[in-house]
Each structure stands twice: as structure tokens, then as C-alpha cells.
Amino acid sequence: MEASRQQILNAIRQNTPPLKVQHPEIPAFKWMGGSVKAAFVQRLEEAGGAAHDIATPAEAEAKLNALHPHAKVVCSGVPEIAGTRRIESVRDPHALADVDVAVVRAQFGIAEGGAVWVTQEDLVVDALGFLSQHLIILLDPDQIVADLHEGYRRVRLDKTAYGCFMMGPSATADVEATLVHGAQGARTLNVFFMRGGQV
Amino acid sequence: MRDLVVEDFLDHDPLPGQPAGVEGAEYVVSPDMSCLMHQQGIARRARADLKYIHVAQVLNGGPF
Amino acid sequence: MSKEAQVDVAANAGLFILQDPVHEPMHDKFLWNTMQRRNAAAAAIPEWEELRKLASQIKEHTLTHLDRYLEEFESNATKLGAKVHWAVDGAEHNNIVYSILQEHGVKELIKSKSMLQEECGMVPFLQHRGIQVTESDLGERIQQLDGQPPSHIVMPSIHKTRQDVAKLFARTIGTDPNNDDPHFLTEAMRNNARPRFLTAGAGMTGGNFAIAETGTFLVCTNEGNADIGASVPPLHIASIGIEKLVPRVEDMGVFLRLLSRSAVGSPLTQYSSHFTGPKKDGELHIVLVDNGRTRRLGMPEFWHSLKCIRCGACMNTCPVYRRSGGLAYGATYSGPIGVILDPTFDEFKYSELPFHSTLCGSCSEVCPVKIDISDQIYKWRRVMAKKGYLPLAKRASFQVAGHVFAHPEEYRALTKLAGPAMEYAPDFLLYNKALNPWGRDRELPQLAKQSFREWYLANRSSHGS
Numbered sequence: 001m002e003a004s005r006q007q008i009l010n011a012i013r014q015n016t017p018p019l020k021v022q023h024p025e026i027p028a029f030k031w032m033g034g035s036v037k038a039a040f041v042q043r044l045e046e047a048g049g050a051a052h053d054i055a056t057p058a059e060a061e062a063k064l065n066a067l068h069p070h071a072k073v074v075c076s077g078v079p080e081i082a083g084t085r086r087i088e089s090v091r092d093p094h095a096l097a098d099v100d101v102a103v104v105r106a107q108f109g110i111a112e113g114g115a116v117w118v119t120q121e122d123l124v125v126d127a128l129g130f131l132s133q134h135l136i137i138l139l140d141p142d143q144i145v146a147d148l149h150e151g152y153r154r155v156r157l158d159k160t161a162y163g164c165f166m167m168g169p170s171a172t173a174d175v176e177a178t179l180v181h182g183a184q185g186a187r188t189l190n191v192f193f194m195r196g197g198q199v
Numbered sequence: 200m201r202d203l204v205v206e207d208f209l210d211h212d213p214l215p216g217q218p219a220g221v222e223g224a225e226y227v228v229s230p231d232m233s234c235l236m237h238q239q240g241i242a243r244r245a246r247a248d249l250k251y252i253h254v255a256q257v258l259n260g261g262p263f
Numbered sequence: 264m265s266k267e268a269q270v271d272v273a274a275n276a277g278l279f280i281l282q283d284p285v286h287e288p289m290h291d292k293f294l295w296n297t298m299q300r301r302n303a304a305a306a307a308i309p310e311w312e313e314l315r316k317l318a319s320q321i322k323e324h325t326l327t328h329l330d331r332y333l334e335e336f337e338s339n340a341t342k343l344g345a346k347v348h349w350a351v352d353g354a355e356h357n358n359i360v361y362s363i364l365q366e367h368g369v370k371e372l373i374k375s376k377s378m379l380q381e382e383c384g385m386v387p388f389l390q391h392r393g394i395q396v397t398e399s400d401l402g403e404r405i406q407q408l409d410g411q412p413p414s415h416i417v418m419p420s421i422h423k424t425r426q427d428v429a430k431l432f433a434r435t436i437g438t439d440p441n442n443d444d445p446h447f448l449t450e451a452m453r454n455n456a457r458p459r460f461l462t463a464g465a466g467m468t469g470g471n472f473a474i475a476e477t478g479t480f481l482v483c484t485n486e487g488n489a490d491i492g493a494s495v496p497p498l499h500i501a502s503i504g505i506e507k508l509v510p511r512v513e514d515m516g517v518f519l520r521l522l523s524r525s526a527v528g529s530p531l532t533q534y535s536s537h538f539t540g541p542k543k544d545g546e547l548h549i550v551l552v553d554n555g556r557t558r559r560l561g562m563p564e565f566w567h568s569l570k571c572i573r574c575g576a577c578m579n580t581c582p583v584y585r586r587s588g589g590l591a592y593g594a595t596y597s598g599p600i601g602v603i604l605d606p607t608f609d610e611f612k613y614s615e616l617p618f619h620s621t622l623c624g625s626c627s628e629v630c631p632v633k634i635d636i637s638d639q640i641y642k643w644r645r646v647m648a649k650k651g652y653l654p655l656a657k658r659a660s661f662q663v664a665g666h667v668f669a670h671p672e673e674y675r676a677l678t679k680l681a682g683p684a685m686e687y688a689p690d691f692l693l694y695n696k697a698l699n700p701w702g703r704d705r706e707l708p709q710l711a712k713q714s715f716r717e718w719y720l721a722n723r724s725s726h727g728s
Contacts, residue, residue, distance in 0.1 A: 005349040008505065008553045012330040015561030021323040026513055029310050043530060091544070093495045097461055112520075113530040126494035126542050130487050131460075148531075149516035157477040157512055158343070161542050162494070165519075165535040170487040173527070174402035174418055175445040176425050177293040183401055183449055184456065185487025185534070203295045204582065234623065240705025255715060262711075262718050 031146035036111035037193075040144050043114025047168030048181045049189040053141075057081065060138075060192055064101065067190060068134055071100035077124050078105050078138055080194060093127035102132035102186075105196065106166075108143040110151045115167035116191065117151065119160040126162050135169070135186040141193040202241045209247055223249075230254045267612045269652075270594070272619045276587035279422070290422050291585040297418075298579040300528025301629065308520070317517045319633035322570035325508050326560065332475040332508045333551065339478025343540030345547045353383030356552050360385060360467070360500060361392060363548050367498055369394070369464030373456075375482065375489035376400040377469030378416055378573060379502050379552055382595045397459045399488035401452050408435040414589030414597065417526050417575040422588045456488075466492030470503035470549075471572070472518060476511045479539040480549065483522065483532040490536055499541070500548045506556050506569040518572060521631035525574040559607050564642045568603050570632040577626035577636055583619055592616060599626035603639040606646070614652035617643035675714075682710035 033039040041051045054060045057080040064074070064081060075096065076083030081103045090096060104123055106116035116137050123129050145151055148165075155163060170185030181187060208224040227249055229235050239251040256263060280287045305311045325332055337347045350356035356379075364372065372394055380386070386396050386407075398407040402419035406412060409431050413419030420428070425443040433440035438451045460466075468489045470480040480503055482489040493499045509515065523532045541547035560566050578584045578598030589597035594605040594613060602620060605613040617640050626636040647653060653661070667674050685693065685707065694702035701707065713721075 004351045004355060007351055008349055008551075008557060009330045009333070011553070011557035012333070012505075012560065015557050016329065017327055017560070017563065017566055020327045021320060023324045023510060024317050024320040026317060026517060027313075032309070047529065047533065094461055097457075115531055115535075120542065127491070130491045130494055147516070148520050149513070152512050152516045155512070155537075157474065157479045157537055157539050158339075161343075161538070161540045163537040163539075164490065165531060167529075167531045167533050167535075169533070171485045171533050172401045172449060173485075174400075174405065174420055175423075175428055175448055176289070177297065177418065177421065178425075178445040180446050180449040182453065183486040183488070184399065184453055184491060202582075203291060203585075231623075234621065236708050237705065239708065240701070243706035244704060253715070259719065259723060261722075262713070262715075 026149070029147065029149065031111075033111060033146065036144045036146050037141050039111040039146075040109050040114050043112065044168060044191060045114070047114050048171060048179075049114065049168035049191060051191040051193060054192045054194045057194075060194060063190075063192065064103070064136060067136075067188075068101050071134070073099050074101045074103065075099045075128060075132065076103040077122065077128065078103050080138065081136075087124040087128055090125050090128075093125050093131070096125065096127050096131045099128070099132035101134045101136060102128045103136045103138070104128065105138040106191075108145060108151070108154055109139050109191075110146075110148060110165065111144055112147045113165065113167050115165040117155060118164050118166055120162040121160060123162075129164070129166070130185045133187055135166075135189045137166070137189065137191050138194050138196075139191050140195050142195070202238060205238055205242050205245070205247065205249070208249060226250045226252055228252055228254050228257055267609060269614055270592065270612055270616070272587070272591050272593065272615050275591035275593065276583075276619070279588040279591055280586060285424060286422065287586055287588070289424060290588055293418075293421055294415075294579045294585045297527055298576075298629075301525055301576055301579065302528075304524035304528040304530070308524070314517055314521055315631055315633050318521055318572075318631055319570060321509060321514050321517060322632050323567075325510055326506065326566065326569055329505065329508065329560070332510055333505060335475040336473055336478055336508060337551070339475070340480075340540065340549060341478070343478055345478065345540050345549050348548065348550045350550055350552045350554070352554050353385075353552075356383045356502060356550055356554070357385050357388040359550050360502070361389060361394075363498075363500060364389070364394060364465060367464060367546075369498065371395045371397075371459065371463045372465050372467060373397045373399050373459050373463040373492045373496070374467035375469065375484060375492055376403050376413075376419070377467070377502055378595060379469055379504050379554075380467070381412065382554060383502075383552070385502075397456065397463070399456055399460070399492055400484070400486060401449060404452060404456065405431065408432075411590065412595070415575060415578055416573050416596070422590065460491045460495050463492070463496045465498040465500060466494075466496045467500045467502070468493060470501050470507055471522070472509050472515060473503050473507045474509055474512055474515065477539055479512075479537050480507075481515070482536045482538070483519075483534065484536075485533045487534045490534055493536070493538065494542065497544065498546050498548075499538070500550065501538070502550050502552060504556060505551055505553055506571075518631075522572055522574055525576040525629065525631045555607055562607070565603060565607065565639055567634050568600070568636075568639065570634050571600055571604075572632055574631055576629040576631065580625040580629045581620075582623065582625075583621060587619070592619075599636045599640065600634075603634075603636060603643060606643055610646070610650065611652060614647045614650070617641075617647055618657075675716075678710070678714065682712075685710065 074083040075085045077087040169189040170183045172183035235251045242249045398404045405420040414422045429443035432438040473480040584598040596604045602616045624637040
């Protein structure tokens with residue numbers, strides 16, 4: 001296999017086009033979209049998600065029950081919501097197959113996409129974000145950046161094995177280009193605007 | 200056979216300032232003769248009132 | 264060894280169009296609508312053209328320094344715990360994947376969409392060796408159940424009606440054949456695939472981009488199926504073409520802003536997932552694959568095709584593709600990008616593909632990385648003509664046309680005859696479906712009494728020269 005590696009690298013060196021192109025400077029683009037929170041909410045809704053302003057942990061619990069009255073297993077990774085199971089106690093991803101609602105906190109949001117950045121550290125077990133039927137994402141409304149360029153300045157890819165820009169719930173348009181939500185992952189995604197550190 | 204491009208020309212929103220009832224494109228201009236022939240053939244089969252002209256006619260002010 | 268037969272793409276397209284009055288118009292309409300969403304998304308970003316230029320330049324820079332970036336990627340990924348393998352061709356890729364699966368005693372595999380794995384013929388290879396493989400992307404699963412390859416790189420089953428899917432699911436997974444509601448069908452697939460995620464011993468993905476700076480690779484999906492496959496089974500294997508490299512994390516801002524808008528007109532895919540080293544308690548293998556990419560790098564007229572980020576915009580905008588359906592091309596890659604890639608896999612087999620185009624140039628206009636697709640299509644025609652791959656009828660008629668166009672007096676004499684000939688020829692000849700396919704759906708052109716040249720000489724040529 002070392003031979004293949006060498007063969008490929010040699011082939012590249014032999015075949016590289018003679019004209020070397022410089023890496024361009026990427027400029028900072030001006031955000032013309034107004035309030036980042038409003039833009040975030042609009043894009044999130046266009047992607048099939050929803051956002052709610054939540055003042056206290058009690059309000060968060062109440063909203064969760066209102067959104068998911070029939071949920072049996074609520075697996076939480078945040079202090080603001082107790083849940084019926086704590087993700088910290090889970091090790092095996094397969095143990096999350098019965099989760100109805102997962103609650104995690106995202107590190108920041110991106111206005112241009114209505115997307116949130118969620119990492120392995122936030123999920124504790126990555127599968128929590130994808131096996132649960134519904135997702136609730138806590139987000140500090142002051143932690144919304146304008147565009148992806150800013151987003152990439154904030155992420156630390158070398159510090160986490162998994163990081164995802166999540167925009168709304170799971171979706172597909174493979175059948176007659178008709179949009180359907182809840183294809184494989186979360187059926188719904190609700191963002192709770194809540195500052196961290198409240199218990 | 201339909202041509203979505205031809206339909207699109209017919210569907211275009213009226214230009215601001217145009218009198219009511221003037222909807223869609225009147226003229227379709229291109230430098231590509233085979234492209235014009237194909238679309239004109241479809242438009243005429245569909246009895247659409249679109250005129251197809253070459254850009255040389257526009258640049259020279261005629262003939263129309 | 265006999266040559267593989269030439270793909271008769273025009274005949275295949277004819278079959279797609281003529282099968283009934285439903286399939287082709289539906290396919291045309293869906294992709295037209297998708298293209299319009301792409302246009303609206305692009306128009307909403309003032310810096311769109313600048314992003315395209317940046318993306319093109321970043322890719323050109325990477326491809327002209329590819330060995331350096333591949334080594335950097337390998338080093339960073341390995342440092343963080345990934346195992347990196349290198350495969351010269353599809354066969355080696357398949358063998359590497361199989362031996363990893365064997366080492367771990369894996370009998371069931373679930374995978375997300377990968378055009379590279381399609382290229383390598385990985386699924387039949389593994390299935391012949393007793394490994395059950397499930398496609399988790401809805402469109403790919405539909406195609407897998409139907410024994411067909413994907414027809415579009417973003418929407419693999421877009422050539423099927425909902426009734427087609429309903430009947431297929433009834434036949435293969437036991438659902439109600441009369442329920443063709445897309446919501447019902449999607450839910451049926453969700454429930455059918457979910458147990459397989461939980462029993463699979465390994466999950467496989469492709470890779471949309473690989474970042475050298477951090478040893479990270481991205482997988483972009485709307486369903487989240489790649490994420491389930493990567494997070495549930497303990498073993499994750501990713502197949503990544505060597506041309507997917509980008510140098511730095513900041514480069515991804517440019518590409519992600521272009522990718523989904525170009526593909527379907529949304530700002531992002533629902534999930535843009537970044538994998539750097541194995542997950543907690545997990546194992547990650549990355550297979551870097553050449554399979555003809557280094558050879559393409561050495562083709563001065565065609566190496567820009569390596570910039571492709573697999574968005575599918577060229578397919579959606581192509582009037583020929585929309586009417587032909589992707590399966591007509593008989594190759595892993597279809598549409599305009601397929602036309603310029605496939606001949607590098609088999610020049611003779613795909614020698615008709617460059618002629619399956621109107622050269623309208625729309626593909627070049629929408630390509631987010633500014634590949635000169637239309638120009639390359641034209642250049643491939645020259646290659647095919649030089650190699651003598653054109654059928655006799657085309658060669659003969661091109662020679663005649665070439666002669667006439669090179670002799671203006673002959674050209675003018677012939678056009679002078681054509682006008683009256685068409686006026687007096689009977690309709691049953693002109694519009695005969697066998698003799699003149701043009702007349703099947705179009706009116707024949709009426710030639711003007713006076714040609715533009717005659718008008719110009721009479722009216723304009725006195726105004727200076």
C-alpha cells in the first residue's frame with residue numbers, strides 16, 4: 001500500500017500542470033441582511049425548523065411538553081432541562097434508539113443559513129443528534145454570526161472529532177422533488193433562544 | 200413536445216410601465232441561428248406569438 | 264479483450280422520451296424548477312460571481328499543488344487517529360474496503376451516497392463476497408431496490424414518478440402499492456432503514472471536501488443519513504477522491520456558500536458534517552482514491568474538470584439532460600459533467616456523449632467552480648473526430664458541410680434553392696416522421712425572401728467599409 005501511495009504521489013508530480021496558481025485572498029463580505037437574529041429565524045423556518053424565545057428553564061420545560069406531549073424518552077445534555085435520561089450516562093450509541101426528544105446546546109448559529117454548530121462535545125454521543133425523533137437545540141441569541149466565513153473563523157476542527165452545521169430537521173426531495181421532513185434523522189428541530197448558565 | 204424555455208418567455212412578468220395586457224416577451228434575440236430555429240419551430244407549432252430575430256438584425260436596425 | 268460497445272445516448276434518450284407522455288415532461292419540469300431555485304438563490308447574493316471566481320482559483324491552486332496538500336491531509340488526519348489508505352484504482356479501493364470489513368468481522372454495511380464508490384463498483388463487489396450493503400439515502404435506496412444506478416448525482420431517482428416508487432416499494436418492502444404519497448413513501452423507507460443502522464457493523468460515507476490544514480473531511484446531506492451511519496456503528500470508512508482536497512478551513516466558507524445553492528437553491532444542506540479523526544470509542548478509515556484522476560490532471564485541455572464539487576447544477580440547467588434522463592448516458596456521471604468526464608474512463612464507449620449537447624453554454628455559466636464545461640465538450644468532439652469514432656453518416660455529412668461552408672458562393676447558391684424547394688415540397692415529405700424528425704414537434708423554418716446579406720448590401724454597405 002505504501003507502493004500505491006508513492007505511485008499516486010509520483011503520478012501527481014509528473015502530471016501537475018506547469019502553471020502554478022496562487023491561493024487567493026478571501027475578502028470579508030459585508031452583511032446586508034439586517035438583524036442577524038431575525039435573518040437566522042427566517043432561514044431556519046424556510047428550512048423547516050422553528051425558533052422560540054425562552055426566558056427561564058421552567059419555561060423551557062413547559063415548551064418542550066407543549067411541543068412533544070407524547071414523548072416518553074427525553075434525553076438531555078443540558079442543565080436547563082432535566083429530561084428522563086441524561087446523555088452523560090450513555091456510552092453506547094445503540095442505547096439511544098428509543099429517544100423521542102433530544103436536548104442539546106449549540107455553540108453558535110449562522111444567520112445566512114439558519115444553521116447551528118453542534119459538536120461531539122455538545123452531543124456527548126454523536127448519535128444523539130440523529131437517532132432521536134425530535135431535536136431541541138438551546139442557543140444563546142447573542143451567539144449568532146452573520147455568514148459562513150465568520151462561522152469558519154469560530155470553529156476549531158482540530159479540537160473535535162465531529163462538528164455539524166445543522167439547518168432544520170432532516171429532509172429529502174427524492175420523490176418527485178416533493179419536500180418531506182423527517183427522512184432519516186430528526187423529524188422536527190426547535191431552537192430555544194436561551195442564554196447559558198441559568199439553572 | 201413542450202419547450203420550457205419558450206414557455207418561460209411567454210410567462211415573463213410584464214415590464215413596469217408597459218400598458219396592461221402586454222404580457223410576456225415579444226422578441227427573442229440570439230446570435231445562435233440553430234437555437235433560434237429550434238425555439239421558433241416550437242413556438243409556431245404552439246401558435247405562440249413570439250418573434251425570433253438574430254442579434255445582427257438588432258445591431259443593424261433591421262430588417263424586421 | 265473486446266472493446267465495450269459504444270453507448271448510443273441519443274437512442275437511450277429517445278426511449279426515455281417516448282415511453283409515455285408522463286415521465287420526460289415531469290423530469291424536465293422538476294429539474295427546471297430546481298434550476299430556477301438555484302437562479303433565485305444566486306441572485307440573492309451580491310458577491311456570487313466573486314465567490315465563483317474564488318472557488319475556481321482555490322481549486323486550481325490546490326490541483327497545481329496536490330501532492331503537498333494530500334501529504335498534509337494525511338499527516339493531520341493520522342495525527343488525530345484516523346487510518347489513511349491509498350488506492351490507485353477502483354479495484355484496489357474495493358479490496359482495501361473489503362479487507363477492513365473482514366478484519367472487523369463485518370457482515371452488514373450501511374452507506375450514504377458516494378459517486379466515487381459508484382465509480383469503483385464497490386456495492387456489487389462487496390455483495391458478491393457475502394456482505395449485505397444497504398444504501399441509506401432515499402433516492403439511492405430506491406435505485407438499489409430497482410437494480411438501477413443513480414440517474415442524477417443529487418436526486419438519484421428523480422426520473423421516477425411517485426407511482427413508480429409506490430409500486431417498487433410494494434414489490435420490495437411490502438407497502439401498499441396504491442399509496443403514492445411522498446410522505447408515506449419516505450416514512451416507509453425511514454422505518455425500513457432504521458433497523459439496519461442499528462445492526463450494521465460499519466457505516467460508509469463519501470467525502471464532499473477534505474481539508475488539508477486539519478485532516479478533516481466533510482459530508483453534506485439533507486437526510487442526515489451519513490451522520491447516522493457514521494455515529495451508530497463503531498467503524499466508519501470514508502472513500503474520498505484525491506481531487507476533493509482544499510487547503511484551509513477558511514476555504515470551506517466559499518465552497519459551502521456555493522454548494523447547496525447551486526444544487527437545489529437552499530443556503531446549505533440540512534447537515535454539513537465535519538469529521539476529524541475517529542469518534543469516541545470508534546475507528547475511522549479514510550481511503551484516498553486516484554482511479555484516473557492523476558491521468559486527467561495531465562490533460563492540458565481537460566484537467567479543469569477535476570475542480571468539480573458535484574453540485575449537479577450543470578445537469579439541472581442542461582436542456583438535453585432534462586429531456587434525456589441521466590440513465591441515457593450509460594455511465595456513473597451524466598449530464599454535462601458526465602460528458603467531459605466519462606471519455607476519460609473509456610474513450611470509445613463514450614464517444615457519442617460529446618455530441619449529446621447543443622453547446623448552449625449554460626453549464627459553464629452555472630458551474631460554481633467555473634469549469635469551462637461547454638468548451639471541453641467541444642474539445643472532446645475534436646478528439647472523437649480525430650480518433651475516427653464518429654459514425655460514417657456523421658463523418659460524411661460533416662465533410663460535405665465543411666466543404667460548403669468553406670465555399671461561400673456554393674453556400675449562397677444552395678440557400679437560394681432551399682427556399683423555393685421548401686415552399687413547393689409537399690408537407691407529407693417535409694413533415695414525414697421517419698425522414699425528417701424535425702417536423703415531428705416543430706414547424707419548419709420559413710426562409711426569408713431576401714437574405715440578411717442581400718439586405719445589408721442593398722441598405723448599409725454604402726456607410727463606410
